[in-house]
Amino acid sequence: MARHRYLVAYDISDPVRLRRVAKTVEDYGERIQYSVFLCDLSRADLAELQWRLNRVITTSADHVLFVDLGIPSQVTFEFLGHRRPLPPTGARVV
Amino acid sequence: MARHRYLVAYDISDPVRLRRVAKTVEDYGERIQYSVFLCDLSRADLAELQWRLNRVITTSADHVLFVDLGIPSQVTFEFLGHRRPLPPTGARVV
Numbered sequence: 001m002a003r004h005r006y007l008v009a010y011d012i013s014d015p016v017r018l019r020r021v022a023k024t025v026e027d028y029g030e031r032i033q034y035s036v037f038l039c040d041l042s043r044a045d046l047a048e049l050q051w052r053l054n055r056v057i058t059t060s061a062d063h064v065l066f067v068d069l070g071i072p073s074q075v076t077f078e079f080l081g082h083r084r085p086l087p088p089t090g091a092r093v094v
Numbered sequence: 095m096a097r098h099r100y101l102v103a104y105d106i107s108d109p110v111r112l113r114r115v116a117k118t119v120e121d122y123g124e125r126i127q128y129s130v131f132l133c134d135l136s137r138a139d140l141a142e143l144q145w146r147l148n149r150v151i152t153t154s155a156d157h158v159l160f161v162d163l164g165i166p167s168q169v170t171f172e173f174l175g176h177r178r179p180l181p182p183t184g185a186r187v188v
Contacts, residue, residue, distance in 0.1 A: 034105045050174060068170040080144060
């Protein structure tokens with residue numbers, strides 16, 4: 001099953017839920033910003049992650065975004081400032 | 095000049111710079127999360143935005159990420175929880 005690279009970003013209004021969401025997403029990918037992760041996922045992985053997150057968040061207050069970036073090697077990132085290393089396929093620093 | 099949709103996300107460690115970065119990015123797109131924007135930009139717009147942000151951030155402490163999502167209509171978003179409307183081309187709510 002082909003894996004796509006997903007950018008997962010979240011706005012979680014409660015500190016306890018925030019930690020639990022971060023811990024959950026850490027199981028699936030790498031943190032590139034405080035509340036932004038990159039996850040290389042099959043559709044089954046994505047469904048599992050969403051199922052697990054749905055049990056943690058409060059849907060009326062919290063928000064999780066999944067952006068399908070396609071095949072990992074084809075994704076173009078640019079950065080300004082101090083940054084964390086990306087998962088194996090690279091990025092261009094501006 | 096073809097416009098691509100960029101996801102712009104930032105980690106800014108100082109509240110004053112944070113406000114200035116948000117104000118700057120607001121000139122180029124729409125906020126979809128607290129520190130995540132979608133901006134439909136030509137390469138010239140992107141260069142201008144990066145130039146303006148470089149004058150605001152502290153590169154040793156702050157971090158701005160630009161992800162080229164390609165042509166706006168081809169981008170796939172999924173959301174969990176409460177969300178803000180996206181710019182005109184749509185998203186799929188899970």
